[in-house]
Structures are given as structure tokens and as C-alpha cells.
Amino acid sequence: MTDLLDRQKLSYIAAQAADARLNVELETEGMTLNIGPQHPATHGTLRIIVRLDGEQVVWAEPSAGYMHRGYEKLTEVRTFPQVTTLVNRIDWLGSFANEVPFILAAEKLMEIEAPPRAQWIRTILFELSRIANVSLFLGDLGVQMGAITPVFLAFRDREYVLNLIESATGGRFHPNFDRIGGLKDDLPKGWIDETRQVMKKLRNFCDEIEDLLFGNEIFQSRTRGIGVIPREVALQYGLSGANLRASGVDWDLRRDQSLPLAYDQIDWKVWTHPDGDSFARCWMRLQETREATLIVDRLLDGIPSGPIMAKVPRIIKVPEGEAWVSTENPLGEMGYYVVSKGDLGPFRVKIRSASFNNISIVPWVLRGVYVPDVITILASLYFILGDIDR
Amino acid sequence: MLAVDLPYWAQSLLRVLGGTVAVLLPAGTIVYLFLFKMMSFMQSRLGPMEAGPYGSMQLFAEVGKWLQKEDIYPERADKRIFKMAPLVVLVSTFLLVAVVPFGPEAWFTNFEAGIFYALAVGSVSVLGILMAGWSSANKYSLLGGLRAAGQLIAYELPMVLAVVGVVIQAGTMNMQGIVFQQNAGEIFGWDGLGNPFVLTQFVGFLIFMIAVQAELTQAPFDMPIAESELVSGYMTEYSGFRFLIFFIAEFATAGVFALIASVLFLGGWGIPFSWFGWDTLDDVDGWMNVVGPVIMITKMIALTFIMMWVRFSYPRFREDQLQKFAWKVLIPVALINIMFTAILKVVF
Numbered sequence: 001m002t003d004l005l006d007r008q009k010l011s012y013i014a015a016q017a018a019d020a021r022l023n024v025e026l027e028t029e030g031m032t033l034n035i036g037p038q039h040p041a042t043h044g045t046l047r048i049i050v051r052l053d054g055e056q057v058v059w060a061e062p063s064a065g066y067m068h069r070g071y072e073k074l075t076e077v078r079t080f081p082q083v084t085t086l087v088n089r090i091d092w093l094g095s096f097a098n099e100v101p102f103i104l105a106a107e108k109l110m111e112i113e114a115p116p117r118a119q120w121i122r123t124i125l126f127e128l129s130r131i132a133n134v135s136l137f138l139g140d141l142g143v144q145m146g147a148i149t150p151v152f153l154a155f156r157d158r159e160y161v162l163n164l165i166e167s168a169t170g171g172r173f174h175p176n177f178d179r180i181g182g183l184k185d186d187l188p189k190g191w192i193d194e195t196r197q198v199m200k201k202l203r204n205f206c207d208e209i210e211d212l213l214f215g216n217e218i219f220q221s222r223t224r225g226i227g228v229i230p231r232e233v234a235l236q237y238g239l240s241g242a243n244l245r246a247s248g249v250d251w252d253l254r255r256d257q258s259l260p261l262a263y264d265q266i267d268w269k270v271w272t273h274p275d276g277d278s279f280a281r282c283w284m285r286l287q288e289t290r291e292a293t294l295i296v297d298r299l300l301d302g303i304p305s306g307p308i309m310a311k312v313p314r315i316i317k318v319p320e321g322e323a324w325v326s327t328e329n330p331l332g333e334m335g336y337y338v339v340s341k342g343d344l345g346p347f348r349v350k351i352r353s354a355s356f357n358n359i360s361i362v363p364w365v366l367r368g369v370y371v372p373d374v375i376t377i378l379a380s381l382y383f384i385l386g387d388i389d390r
Numbered sequence: 391m392l393a394v395d396l397p398y399w400a401q402s403l404l405r406v407l408g409g410t411v412a413v414l415l416p417a418g419t420i421v422y423l424f425l426f427k428m429m430s431f432m433q434s435r436l437g438p439m440e441a442g443p444y445g446s447m448q449l450f451a452e453v454g455k456w457l458q459k460e461d462i463y464p465e466r467a468d469k470r471i472f473k474m475a476p477l478v479v480l481v482s483t484f485l486l487v488a489v490v491p492f493g494p495e496a497w498f499t500n501f502e503a504g505i506f507y508a509l510a511v512g513s514v515s516v517l518g519i520l521m522a523g524w525s526s527a528n529k530y531s532l533l534g535g536l537r538a539a540g541q542l543i544a545y546e547l548p549m550v551l552a553v554v555g556v557v558i559q560a561g562t563m564n565m566q567g568i569v570f571q572q573n574a575g576e577i578f579g580w581d582g583l584g585n586p587f588v589l590t591q592f593v594g595f596l597i598f599m600i601a602v603q604a605e606l607t608q609a610p611f612d613m614p615i616a617e618s619e620l621v622s623g624y625m626t627e628y629s630g631f632r633f634l635i636f637f638i639a640e641f642a643t644a645g646v647f648a649l650i651a652s653v654l655f656l657g658g659w660g661i662p663f664s665w666f667g668w669d670t671l672d673d674v675d676g677w678m679n680v681v682g683p684v685i686m687i688t689k690m691i692a693l694t695f696i697m698m699w700v701r702f703s704y705p706r707f708r709e710d711q712l713q714k715f716a717w718k719v720l721i722p723v724a725l726i727n728i729m730f731t732a733i734l735k736v737v738f
């Protein structure tokens with residue numbers, strides 16, 4: 001590991017020295033460029049300060065916090081059922097996935113478990129929110145590289161998934177559907193058949209994007225070998241989710257831990273890619289979207305009957321204790337460390353959101369790349385501002 | 391040289407009006423047909439539908455909006471240069487259209503080195519873009535302007551080399567001469583189609599179209615304005631009618647380059663002369679002065695359709711890949727094309 005880092009450092013220094021010799025002749029000087037907070041490529045208000053030498057990045061530093069909303073503090077003045085409304089807004093593209101780990105943590109403290117049907121529906125909605133989130137990434141990827149058509153296809157097909165989420169939960173973006181001990185409602189009539197059809201459409205969308213974007217020579221030359229994150233570095237910086245699996249680490253919390261979710265009841269595959277470059281990260285997400293549609297299909301086949309709510313007291317008081325639950329969210333590992341003092345609300349909640357850790361690698365991976373590659377690398381790392389700043 | 395005898399001032403007025411139409415009409419057509427409608431249909435949406443039937447008046451609404459806007463410029467900008475830059479870009483379009491023939495007598499100017507002149511004035515727009523990038527006092531603009539300058543100069547070369555093949559085959563640099571050669575020509579003794587140079591110079595045609603795409607800074611060569619990284623490149627600081635001028639210039643130049651391509655490779659305004667038994671340019675009937683422009687516009691729309699199709703579906707090259715593509719692929723291929731054309735010209 002240190003070997004590799006040293007090698008990279010040395011090659012970097014050599015490149016800098018070569019540039020410096022050139023610079024003496026041409027008398028060029030560096031330039032500091034602020035990418036953001038208002039910039040089309042930052043998905044919101046992330047600011048990245050880069051120092052450029054020509055078009056090459058010498059030094060980069062992300063500066064987060066422009067959208068900090070203080071959710072960890074706000075949870076302290078809410079009751080447990082109210083917190084899901086807040087955490088919905090962390091990763092706003094896959095909202096339902098944010099609720100699940102918090103509810104699971106609360107359930108763990110109260111030592112209750114949701115009935116099987118509720119667990120299966122939770123898992124289905126979890127995967128649907130993953131599809132809604134990542135399919136938009138697949139479209140947005142094109143925009144970052146100048147292809148404007150894929151994003152509209154993504155918006156078109158994401159709409160079907162959002163319709164499903166809406167018809168089941170009542171909310172397109174912020175469902176607030178998960179309850180301690182189960183779910184708010186059962187699935188509406190006809191939902192299962194409709195979901196099967198939509199999953200077919202989403203698989204078609206994945207094929208379409210693969211043809212239109214991933215098969216394109218320009219796309220490949222823009223992403224292959226760009227922004228390589230070796231396995232060791234990825235582990236060091238605490239990457240998670242598709243970014244980590246793209247570096248060849250076979251690590252998926254859906255499979256690797258036993259939570260009261262239905263993942264262990266069905267067959268599915270964890271994809272990994274050995275390359276660790278931008279292409280690998282994009283390809284990982286494409287495969288995961290496909291796999292998620294298959295997971296949903298298989299879950300729909302075996303969904304058990306029964307109640308959707310366990311026996312829970314009318315006024316929820318969580319017993320004293322501490323619990324940590326994390327799940328494999330669309331963006332990576334998302335977890336809540338909940339401390340309860342036996343009150344109506346949590347005493348303290350620490351939120352571990354995936355994007356915040358994922359962008360910590362930005363200074364490392366951006367060093368020495370060209371300005372256009374900054375954009376592709378940021379796009380392939382895939383962060384959501386709400387998930388960084390909370 | 392019009393069929394009716396007009397005084398000099400009337401002829402000049404007609405030509406100025408014609409030039410304005412020849413620049414603005416393609417721009418409007420391309421923007422409405424392709425940018426508004428075709429792109430929308432490709433992306434499963436309808437595009438503008440409210441202003442006029444099927445949104446056909448949307449263009450006027452947009453122009454009206456831009457004209458109303460305040461003329462603002464950055465405080466630290468070099469104001470005179472900043473204001474001049476879009477005009478310089480537009481002027482190059484007007485200079486370009488001056489040599490395009492639309493019929494046997496429907497042309498603005500007709501001089502011997504027409505295509506040479508067109509290639510020369512086509513690069514005036516680089517100056518405007520550099521001026522815009524430098525005078526904006528914005529780092530994104532500067533990067534965009536420099537990228538544009540590098541790109542336009544790199545792609546000028548394959549474009550010129552692609553045209554050389556046509557010039558060798560036609561034996562003239564006069565645009566009318568090139569049209570005549572194609573329509574009066576024959577393919578191995580069969581003259582039913584004339585001899586459009588796209589058949590013999592298809593390599594040149596491909597290179598020319600790719601270079602045009604790059605000259606217009608359209609995807610996949612839109613690195614200079616790359617909106618996801620440079621916001622809008624050299625146009626970042628422009629708004630209101632100065633942006634409108636950039637916008638018109640972009641699409642008008644697309645139209646004019648398509649016109650030039652159809653003159654060089656697709657037979658221009660002509661229809662095969664053998665159909666009506668014409669032998670020289672003087673034989674061509676007067677009604678071709680009316681039909682010619684229609685044929686030209688049709689060919690222009692067909693060519694710009696392909697350009698826009700590529701534009702809407704391809705991601706963009708990186709700057710260094712783009713330069714490599716020009717210097718290592720296009721220029722060698724164009725040189726080989728010239729060599730073969732020259733050999734075949736001597737043989738036949």
C-alpha cells in the first residue's frame with residue numbers, strides 16, 4: 001500500500017518537475033479557480049477550490065457546508081416518529097432509504113421487529129428509491145460530459161418509479177412512510193402488477209443508456225483510466241457503496257449484515273469492478289440499477305401475507321440505550337447512531353451519510369488531472385449535496 | 391448580373407437584403423426545426439407549444455426577450471473589446487455567405503478564388519471568440535476562449551485539406567465553377583445524376599463535416615463552451631442582445647457551412663444539366679434562379695439535420711483528445727485523400 005502511494009507520489013513529483021521546467025521557459029503562473037458554490041456541475045452548492053497550472057489541477061479542496069441544515073440537532077427536539085420527516089430530506093433523490101436505518105435503530109432499542117410483510121415491503125420500497133436515485137445519476141452522467149439527451153430519458157423513466165412510490169406511500173419525494181414497528185399502510189390494489197411492468201421498463205432504460213452512453217467511444221475515452229482510486233486508497237478514505245465496489249472491494253451491507261430486511265430471503269448478486277476508474281464507478285451503478293429491478297421482481301414474487309404493523313404502544317417511548325444501524329443506501333453506507341434517554345425523542349443522533357465520506361477523497365483523486373476530468377470524476381463519485389451537508 | 395436591368399443602388403440593396411435573409415433564415419430554421427423541435431422529440435418531450443401553432447412563434451418571443459434585457463458587462467471587463475466581440479463573430483458569417491451561389495445568376499459576389507476566400511474569412515470568428523474570452527475578465531471565459539482558439543486553428547487545417555481534394559477534381563476555386571463541374575459531369579459516361587463530388591470525395595466530405603462540427607464548437611467538439619465545467623465558456627458574461635448575436639452567429643454559421651458543403655460536395659443549387667440539355671452555365675434557364683435557392687435550403691436542412699443529430703446524442707471530447715484527433719487522424723487522412731485524388735486526376 002505504502003509502496004503504491006510512494007510510486008504515485010514520485011510520478012506526480014516528476015510530472016510537476018517537468019511542468020516546472022516548461023513553466024520557466026513559458027513563464028506561466030498558476031491560477032486559482034473556484035468551482036462553485038454556484039456551478040452547474042456541483043449538483044447544488046458544493047464549492048471546490050482548485051489551483052490550476054494551465055488546465056492541470058495542482059491542488060484541490062472541497063469546501064462543504066453551504067447547505068447545512070442542522071438535522072442532527074433538530075432531531076433532539078422531535079419525537080421519534082417525527083424524525084423520519086427530517087431525514088427524508090438528507091438524500092432527497094432516494095428519500096425512503098434514509099428512513100429505514102433510523103427506524104431500524106429505534107426498533108433495535110425498543111426490541112421489537114416488524115412483521116415479515118412489512119419487512120418485505122420496506123425492502124421493495126428501499127430498492128425502488130435506489131432505482132429512482134441511481135437512474136437519475138445515469139442520465140446526469142451524460143450531461144456532465146455534454147450529451148444532453150440521456151438525462152431526459154432518465155427523467156422520463158424515473159417518473160414511473162416515482163409514480164409507484166407515490167401510489168404506495170402518498171409522497172413522490174418524501175414518503176415518510178416507515179413507522180416504528182412496521183409501515184403506515186399496506187400496498188394499494190394492483191400495485192404489484194404495475195411494479196412488474198415498470199421494472200421491465202427500467203431494464204429497457206438501462207439497456208438504452210448502455211447503448212447510448214456506455215458504448216460510446218468518446219464516453220469511454222473520457223472515463224476509462226481517469227480518476228483511478230486503488231483498492232487500498234478507497235479503503236483508507238472510507239469510501240462506501242458503488243464507489244468502493246468499483247475499486248474491487250466486495251463489500252455490500254445488504255448482504256454482509258443481518259438486518260430485519262428481506263435481502264437474505266432471495267438470490268441476488270453483488271457486482272464489483274476491478275478497475276477503480278470513473279468508468280468502473282459508472283458501470284457499477286448501471287449494474288446495480290439492473291440488479292435492483294431484479295431484486296424487486298423477486299421480492300414481489302415471494303411477498304408474504306400478514307399484518308404490516310407490530311404491536312406498538314400508542315405513545316412511543318424508546319428505552320434508554322444506544323444503537324448503531326447502517327444500511328447500504330443508493331449513495332453508500334448510511335447509518336444512524338441513536339442515543340436515547342427514555343424520552344419521547346432521541347437524546348442525540350449522529351448521522352453518517354455516504355456522500356460526506358465519499359467526497360473526502362476529492363483532494364487525493366483530483367490532483368494532476370485536467371479540468372474537464374474534474375467534472376467527470378466528480379460526476380462519477382456521485383454525491384448529493386443534502387447528503388454531504390445534512 | 392440580374393436578368394432585369396436594375397440601377398447599381400437597387401442591385402446593392404437587393405444583395406444586402408438577400409445576404410441578411412441568407413444569414414438569418416438558416417439560423418431561424420435550424421433553431422426552430424432542430425434546436426426546439428427535433429431535440430425535444432429525441433428527448434421525449436414536445437418543445438415549445440404555446441407561442442403560435444406548434445410553437446412556431448417561439449423564436450420571436452425569445453428574440454423579444456433578449457432585446458429587452460439590460461446591456462450589462464462586468465466591471466473589470468475591457469468594455470470596448472467586450473462589446474465588439476459578438477459583432478466580429480457575426481461579421482465572419484456575413485463574409486462567408488457572400489461567396490455562396492444560389493443560382494446561375496443569384497449570387498452576391500462571384501470571384502475566381504471563392505472557396506479560398508471562404509476558408510480565409512471563416513477563421514475571422516476566432517478573433518471574436520478570443521476577444522470575448524479575454525475581455526470578459528472571467529477565468530471561465532478565458533479558459534473557454536483559449537480552448538476555442540486552439541480548437542478552431544487545429545480544425546481549420548483538415549477543413550482546408552479536405553477542400554483541396556474538391557479543388558483538384560474540379561480544377562477551379564470558383565464556387566460557380568465547382569457547381570458547374572458537378573452538374574455537367576458524368577459518371578463513367580452516364581450523366582443522369584451529374585457527378586456530385588460526394589461520390590468521389592466521400593473521405594473529404596466526412597473530414598469536412600467533422601471539421602465543420604468542430605469549427606462551430608458543437609458537441610462532440612463543444613469543449614470551449616462546455617456548460618458543465620466552464621459554465622458557458624467565452625459566452626459566460628454575455629447576456630441580452632450581445633448573447634443573442636453570439637447565438638445567431640452560431641446557428642447562422644452552421645447554416646452557411648452547410649451551404650458551402652452542399653456546394654462543394656452535393657452539387658450546390660444545380661440539377662443535373664443533362665435533364666434539360668444544358669451545356670454551359672449560360673444555357674441554364676432563368677427559373678433556376680428561383681428553384682436554386684430552394685434546392686440549396688433543402689440541402690442545407692439535410693446537412694444541418696445530421697450535424698444536430700450528432701450534437702444532441704454525443705458526449706464531448708476532452709481538449710487533448712480533440713487536438714489529437716485533428717492532428718493524428720484527420721490531417722493524415724486528408725493528406726492521403728489529396729494524394730489519391732491527384733493521382734487519379736492524372737490517370738483519368
